[in-house]
Amino acid sequence: MEISIVKATDKDIPFILELLYDLDRPIPIDEKEIKIFKNKIKDYFSDSQKTILVAKQDSKIVGFVSIILLRRLNRAKLEMYIPELIVTKQLRSLGIGKKLMHYCIDLAKKKDCYRIRLESGNQRKDSHKFYKSIGFEQSSLTFTKSVL
Numbered sequence: 001m002e003i004s005i006v007k008a009t010d011k012d013i014p015f016i017l018e019l020l021y022d023l024d025r026p027i028p029i030d031e032k033e034i035k036i037f038k039n040k041i042k043d044y045f046s047d048s049q050k051t052i053l054v055a056k057q058d059s060k061i062v063g064f065v066s067i068i069l070l071r072r073l074n075r076a077k078l079e080m081y082i083p084e085l086i087v088t089k090q091l092r093s094l095g096i097g098k099k100l101m102h103y104c105i106d107l108a109k110k111k112d113c114y115r116i117r118l119e120s121g122n123q124r125k126d127s128h129k130f131y132k133s134i135g136f137e138q139s140s141l142t143f144t145k146s147v148l
């Protein structure tokens with residue numbers, strides 16, 4: 001399977017949105033919210049600290065990863081934060097996620113980051129195995145409080 005990893009552009013937005021809905025997070029409820037989601041993606045294209053990489057099979061998008069470079073007050077180097085990583089359901093366990101994450105690791109080294117960090121819900125047991133298989137360690141607990 002020939003997979004290429006490239007930076008996302010405007011024309012990829014509908015496919016990125018479709019994949020995002022696979023992540024079992026709240027999906028937009030109307031056109032107004034869809035526009036908000038689209039603008040959030042566009043923000044990644046105009047901010048030098050943010051990137052979306054897409055995995056393409058031929059010209060079809062089969063996965064993506066979003067990246068934010070964060071400045072930490074107690075570190076001279078940047079931290080790479082990965083808010084989203086998704087591979088299309090039909091093509092999981094074929095090495096696409098690993099390829100996307102290896103691209104991130106290379107990019108983090110090029111950007112002189114000190115580490116890559118991401119969160120993964122307690123329920124995502126398969127994803128935990130995936131991250132461990134590519135050398136990530138569980139290093140913290142996340143605490144959240146809804147304020148809706």
Ligand SMILES: CC(C)(COP(=O)(O)OP(=O)(O)OC[C@H]1O[C@@H](n2cnc3c(N)ncnc32)[C@H](O)[C@@H]1OP(=O)(O)O)[C@@H](O)C(=O)NCCC(=O)NCCS
Nearest residue numbers: 085086087092093094095096097098120126127129130133
């Ligand atoms: C998690 C995810 C991105 C992994 O991508 P993928 O393309 O399916 O994973 P890969 O094929 O690259 O797997 C690489 C390695 O991870 C491990 N792995 C992947 N899926 C696994 C699973 N379901 N169970 C156990 N190990 C798994 C394997 O060791 C695999 O190596 P191998 O194929 O040589 O055995 C993908 O499954 C996905 O999109 N899941 C739903 C969304 C999600 O949970 N995203 C992460 C949010 S934190």
